[in-house]
Amino acid sequence: MEQPLISVIVPVYKAESYLERCVDSIRNQTYRNLEILLVEDGSPDRSGELCDRFAEQDSRIRVFHKENGGQSSARNFGLDRMTGEYVAFVDSDDWVEPDTYLHLYGLIEGYHAQIACCGTEKDFPDGTISYFNPHYPQETDIKVFDRKEALFEMFENARITYSPCDKLYHRDVFIGLRMTEGQIYEDMEILPKWVERAETVIYDPTPKYHYIMTETSTIRGTYNLRRMREVDVVFARAEDYKVRYPEFYDEAMARYISTCLCVISLSRGVEECSARRKEIIKQLRGDLPASSVAALRKTEKIRLAVLRLSPFVYDVLTSLLERFKSGK
Numbered sequence: 001m002e003q004p005l006i007s008v009i010v011p012v013y014k015a016e017s018y019l020e021r022c023v024d025s026i027r028n029q030t031y032r033n034l035e036i037l038l039v040e041d042g043s044p045d046r047s048g049e050l051c052d053r054f055a056e057q058d059s060r061i062r063v064f065h066k067e068n069g070g071q072s073s074a075r076n077f078g079l080d081r082m083t084g085e086y087v088a089f090v091d092s093d094d095w096v097e098p099d100t101y102l103h104l105y106g107l108i109e110g111y112h113a114q115i116a117c118c119g120t121e122k123d124f125p126d127g128t129i130s131y132f133n134p135h136y137p138q139e140t141d142i143k144v145f146d147r148k149e150a151l152f153e154m155f156e157n158a159r160i161t162y163s164p165c166d167k168l169y170h171r172d173v174f175i176g177l178r179m180t181e182g183q184i185y186e187d188m189e190i191l192p193k194w195v196e197r198a199e200t201v202i203y204d205p206t207p208k209y210h211y212i213m214t215e216t217s218t219i220r221g222t223y224n225l226r227r228m229r230e231v232d233v234v235f236a237r238a239e240d241y242k243v244r245y246p247e248f249y250d251e252a253m254a255r256y257i258s259t260c261l262c263v264i265s266l267s268r269g270v271e272e273c274s275a276r277r278k279e280i281i282k283q284l285r286g287d288l289p290a291s292s293v294a295a296l297r298k299t300e301k302i303r304l305a306v307l308r309l310s311p312f313v314y315d316v317l318t319s320l321l322e323r324f325k326s327g328k
Contacts, residue, residue: 003033006101006168007084011074013041015092016050018212023054023061025095031102036061037078042068047092072179072186075164079174087171089164093212100208104168107202111144114170114198117160119207125214132166133158136205143203148245150201154192155251159203162188166209173197185230192237225272227263231280234259253292258300260284261307265318281311 008026012019026036038051038061048065055061066077075089086105090096100118107116120132131137135158145153145160153160164187173194179186195201238252260280267273285308296304307314 003031003105004086005033005035005084006031006086006088006105007035007037007078007082007171008088008090008101009037009039009075009078009082010090010092011039011041011071011078012047012051012092013043013068013071013074014045014047015043016046018093019047019050020054022090022092022095025098026090027054027058027060028098029096029101030099031105034060034101035082035084037082038063039074039078040065041070041074042066070182072183073181076178076181079178082171085171087169087174088167090209091165091211093214094165095210095212097208097210101168103204103206103208107142107204108168108170111200111202113144113200113202114173115150115195115201116168117201117203118166118209119205120161120163120166120209120211121207122211122213131207132161132163132211133205135159136207139205141205145201145203147196147199147201150195150198151192151245152248152251153203154195155248155255159205160195160201162191163211164191164194165211169194170198183229184226185233188230189233189236223266223270223273225270225276228267228273228276228280231256231259231263250289250291250295253289254295254300257284257288257292257296257304261300261303264307264314265322268315268319281307284308285311 010022010026015022023036023038026034036058038054040048040051040063051063055063064077064081066074079087086108088101088104104116104118107113119136122130122132124130133139143159150160154162177190177193177197179190234256238249238256241248241252260283264277264280267277284304293301293304303314306317
């Protein structure tokens with residue numbers, strides 16, 4: 001029996017230093033029935049030429065050249081043109097283990113799931129590694145979640161993450177659902193909606209996806225006003241769950257409060273963020289649902305209490321803590 005076709009979508013932008021490793025890791029999969037969609041997103045370097053060269057070497061590769069629209073635009077472009085029964089995403093500076101899709105497809109088949117998730121290893125420039133899931137390698141058991149369990153699990157962002165790249169999806173998950181283009185934190189916005197389409201989500205903590213830690217990522221760069229959109233995305237999810245999943249509302253609001261606390265720390269001293277930062281601080285010092293505050297982790301409760309006591313003291317203490325952690 002022939003394996004179903006898996007479409008692997010790779011947005012390509014300023015990736016010439018990493019692209020060959022990325023594409024080779026997909027081409028060399030033990031699961032052979034693939035179509036590899038390289039969506040060259042108006043890259044100013046030689047990435048487009050490399051894509052064309054790879055297509056000459058492997059008939060499974062389809063190359064698309066488009067005007068720059070951002071990563072979400074490239075992913076949507078690929079979704080609109082893929083033909084596989086299953087879909088995966090890989091970022092062009094990352095790579096996957098040789099058996100990634102054979103393994104994930106096996107999980108989908110074995111557990112009758114619509115989404116299968118694997119662990120992610122973070123590879124740092126100095127050669128060190130860490131795991132996205134803090135429970136690994138102590139935790140190695142495969143976990144099976146129904147739709148609601150999976151949505152709740154996403155609050156931790158450890159097993160079922162907001163990344164689209166550590167997963168294999170049935171194509172029906174994407175019907176009528178595309179990523180918001182021209183924004184950041186679009187992953188955090190769309191992943192719960194995709195997960196909500198699945199009756200069963202399977203998770204194996206074994207790291208199969210390698211996330212390369214560079215300084216060029218939008219999220220890892222210098223903090224700016226655009227990055228404060230994270231607060232809006234998390235709040236919108238809490239408001240949505242308040243209506244459709246009221247049993248999740250307290251946890252969703254707790255994650256909103258936690259996100260606000262992080263954003264306040266990250267935006268400290270950034271002039272363009274000043275006005276929005278004051279708005280967020282004012283909100284956290286106002287009335288918050290007691291049950292949501294109770295759902296915070298212990299350290300988050302302490303941080304919130306200090307902020308409510310004095311934003312100045314909060315800034316001083318978080319600054320000292322950051323210096324201590326960095327060793328400066």
